[in-house]
Amino acid sequence: MAILEDIKNAIIEMEPDLAVELVGKAMSDGIPAMEIVSGGLIPGIGVVGEKFKSFEYFLPEVIVAANAFKDSFALLLPALDASGYEPKGRILIGTVAGDNHDIGKNIVIALLRGNGYEVEDAGVDVGPERFVELVKERKPNVVGMSALLTTTMASMRETVVALKSAGVRDGVKVIIGGSCVSDEFSKNIGADGYAEDAADAVTLVGALLGK
Amino acid sequence: MMFNQLDVVSEQEIERILDTSYRILEEVGPKFEWDFALDLLEKRGCKVDRAKQIVSIPRALTLEAINGMTPIAKPQDYPKIFWAPWIGMNIIDFETKKKRRGVIRDCCNTVTLVNRLENLSVSSTGVVPQDVPIEIADIYMAEMLFKYSEKMFTTWTYTTQSARDLIEMGLAVTGGVEELKASKIINYLAEPVSPLKLAKHSLEIMKIYGEMDQPINMGPMVQVGTTGPATLAGAVALQMAENLAGLVYLYCLGSHSPMALGGPMQTSDMRTGRCLYAAPELSLIHLTLVACAHYLGFMSGCTSGLCDANTMDYQCGWERGLSGVLLWAAGSESLGMRGEIGGGEAFSHESLVVENEMGGMLRKVSEGILVNDETLALDVIERVGIGGNYLFEEHTARHSRDFFQPDVFRRDMFDVFWSDYKNVEERAHEKVVKILEENELRLQVSDDVAAEIDRIVRRRAASV
Numbered sequence: 001m002a003i004l005e006d007i008k009n010a011i012i013e014m015e016p017d018l019a020v021e022l023v024g025k026a027m028s029d030g031i032p033a034m035e036i037v038s039g040g041l042i043p044g045i046g047v048v049g050e051k052f053k054s055f056e057y058f059l060p061e062v063i064v065a066a067n068a069f070k071d072s073f074a075l076l077l078p079a080l081d082a083s084g085y086e087p088k089g090r091i092l093i094g095t096v097a098g099d100n101h102d103i104g105k106n107i108v109i110a111l112l113r114g115n116g117y118e119v120e121d122a123g124v125d126v127g128p129e130r131f132v133e134l135v136k137e138r139k140p141n142v143v144g145m146s147a148l149l150t151t152t153m154a155s156m157r158e159t160v161v162a163l164k165s166a167g168v169r170d171g172v173k174v175i176i177g178g179s180c181v182s183d184e185f186s187k188n189i190g191a192d193g194y195a196e197d198a199a200d201a202v203t204l205v206g207a208l209l210g211k
Numbered sequence: 212m213m214f215n216q217l218d219v220v221s222e223q224e225i226e227r228i229l230d231t232s233y234r235i236l237e238e239v240g241p242k243f244e245w246d247f248a249l250d251l252l253e254k255r256g257c258k259v260d261r262a263k264q265i266v267s268i269p270r271a272l273t274l275e276a277i278n279g280m281t282p283i284a285k286p287q288d289y290p291k292i293f294w295a296p297w298i299g300m301n302i303i304d305f306e307t308k309k310k311r312r313g314v315i316r317d318c319c320n321t322v323t324l325v326n327r328l329e330n331l332s333v334s335s336t337g338v339v340p341q342d343v344p345i346e347i348a349d350i351y352m353a354e355m356l357f358k359y360s361e362k363m364f365t366t367w368t369y370t371t372q373s374a375r376d377l378i379e380m381g382l383a384v385t386g387g388v389e390e391l392k393a394s395k396i397i398n399y400l401a402e403p404v405s406p407l408k409l410a411k412h413s414l415e416i417m418k419i420y421g422e423m424d425q426p427i428n429m430g431p432m433v434q435v436g437t438t439g440p441a442t443l444a445g446a447v448a449l450q451m452a453e454n455l456a457g458l459v460y461l462y463c464l465g466s467h468s469p470m471a472l473g474g475p476m477q478t479s480d481m482r483t484g485r486c487l488y489a490a491p492e493l494s495l496i497h498l499t500l501v502a503c504a505h506y507l508g509f510m511s512g513c514t515s516g517l518c519d520a521n522t523m524d525y526q527c528g529w530e531r532g533l534s535g536v537l538l539w540a541a542g543s544e545s546l547g548m549r550g551e552i553g554g555g556e557a558f559s560h561e562s563l564v565v566e567n568e569m570g571g572m573l574r575k576v577s578e579g580i581l582v583n584d585e586t587l588a589l590d591v592i593e594r595v596g597i598g599g600n601y602l603f604e605e606h607t608a609r610h611s612r613d614f615f616q617p618d619v620f621r622r623d624m625f626d627v628f629w630s631d632y633k634n635v636e637e638r639a640h641e642k643v644v645k646i647l648e649e650n651e652l653r654l655q656v657s658d659d660v661a662a663e664i665d666r667i668v669r670r671r672a673a674s675v
Contacts, residue, residue, distance in 0.1 A: 058481040060481060100244075100408055101404055107484040150339060150348060151369045151370060153345060179555075180300055
């Protein structure tokens with residue numbers, strides 16, 4: 001369908017306004033929301049992901065493309081919910097308690113969205129209780145925690161403990177990242193994985209979710 | 212002898228950048244995440260949005276603070292070297308070539324090495340030890356440096372309690388409050404969270420050290436394209452704004468802490484978002500930063516001479532050389548942080564040794580060229596005449612030790628070099644082993660002071 005091809009290209013060409021306009025038109029033309037997602041948005045963001053891996057697209061460009069995807073997806077969400085749509089994966093990401101650094105987290109979020117995942121940004125200075133609260137509310141598949149400071153790494157362990165105590169740990173995969181943490185630390189605290197950088201985070205999430 | 216410093220910006224351009232910094236402080240406003248700081252700044256005429264913790268700092272107050280605070284050192288006419296080692300989480304294991312987490316033994320070895328490496332003027336522990344409780348690793352690092360460093364040092368302070376503990380150690384070492392204030396033995400790298408956030412714990416630590424007149428190096432780390440604009444001038448303007456936000460705060464506190472304005476900016480790899488330590492653009496922004504700091508009368512500490520290379524290869528050498536020499540030529544007073552490798556991923560003792568050699572070469576060039584009767588040597592030239600040989604002259608013997616002699620770098624003939632080939636990392640490793648075998652850490656304080664430092668560490672360890 002030509003309009004789906006145009007939507008795909010709008011994502012690839014990093015044109016959020018055009019993508020949203022075309023999605024709106026497609027909806028008005030009666031094309032089902034699922035078809036718009038699978039025929040337009042997902043293929044478009046898939047091409048962006050491939051171009052990013054080959055360094056043809058740079059990160060800021062991926063972010064613009066991801067915004068085009070996100071804004072278009074938001075338009076379709078009510079219709080998708082009604083049709084029982086399940087996203088590729090739901091990820092909840094936050095910077096842990098006591099830590100205000102978020103640039104690494106934000107890059108991970110952009111790349112995950114750029115790879116078609118639904119990502120909730122929990123923000124910074126997120127305590128264990130707040131992570132538990134959000135897991136219960138949003139039911140993510142993966143919880144990602146970021147920390148830059150050595151003094152805030154401990155909060156990652158506390159969050160894993162809190163998720164266990166709340167009885168929700170088994171329902172999520174937990175991944176960590178940040179300049180002070182490591183694979184060894186991840187194993188020590190009972191997380192499911194450590195991502196060295198943003199691209200690694202996308203690979204890790206895919207592996208954990210079997211995508 | 213006079214060095215003309217390398218400039219990349221004109222005075223008008225510096226003024227325009229600083230004007231933008233003043234406007235950032237006034238129109239965008241930094242966020243101070245502590246009510247005490249908000250109260251303080253409001254009393255001094257700043258407009259404060261309590262809900263958002265954002266402060267609008269009037270230009271007049273910024274300018275008053277610039278004139279009111281004392282620089283750690285005034286910019287000099289000629290380049291000088293002021294080197295300090297890196298402090299990171301990981302170290303490169305020479306045998307396995309892999310990075311592993313730092314431990315106390317690595318800290319001991321770093322201090323031992325720096326004590327003996329003649330071109331490193333400032334010490335550190337090189338790594339954050341992770342075989343101690345990570346929450347108080349800074350206390351163990353400070354303990355080692357206070358007790359065993361033969362040079363002044365820099366270290367991390369993670370928490371307000373650690374700041375208090377370091378002050379207590381400093382009091383034990385110096386003998387009293389006035390002595391500690393005069394000594395300036397502790398220094399704090401105050402790092403805003405770019406863009407434009409000053410975290411509560413950092414403001415609290417600045418207050419603790421500020422009240423004891425300990426030097427404060429403002430160290431924002433604006434990263435071009437991620438936590439700062441993707442255009443270099445804007446990134447520097449933002450960096451200077453964050454520097455000045457800290458300076459204004461300390462001024463309003465009434466602190467007599469001497470300050471440096473600078474900080475380790477980074478660029479981003481636009482392909483991946485990764486923080487870079489050695490891109491050529493980084494040299495441009497650090498050169499501009501140094502120019503801005505000097506324009507305001509403050510010394511500037513930047514990281515330079517770093518590398519993104521993951522091994523000590525040609526890329527590493529070139530990256531270090533380009534940024535290190537450019538910043539040195541611009542008169543940057545501080546060229547940190549040595550021993551870093553892999554874009555900040557790890558610390559290497561071998562690299563520290565090689566960079567000590569680099570420092571030696573830069574020091575030699577820093578001496579400049581002396582022009583006087585002895586060095587013009589007209590009498591020698593007349594005596595040697597046409598076709599003669601200067602090697603036999605006493606003048607040559609007298610000056611034969613004026614020249615830099617490398618320890619790790621080799622100057623062999625080609626065949627000799629390859630007949631006994633070791634790469635530079637291997638040669639550096641031999642020197643590391645030699646220094647560590649031949650030197651032990653010796654207490655630089657009395658037994659009583661050491662005991663007091665131990666007591667402070669034990670008390671803190673018991674609280675974890």
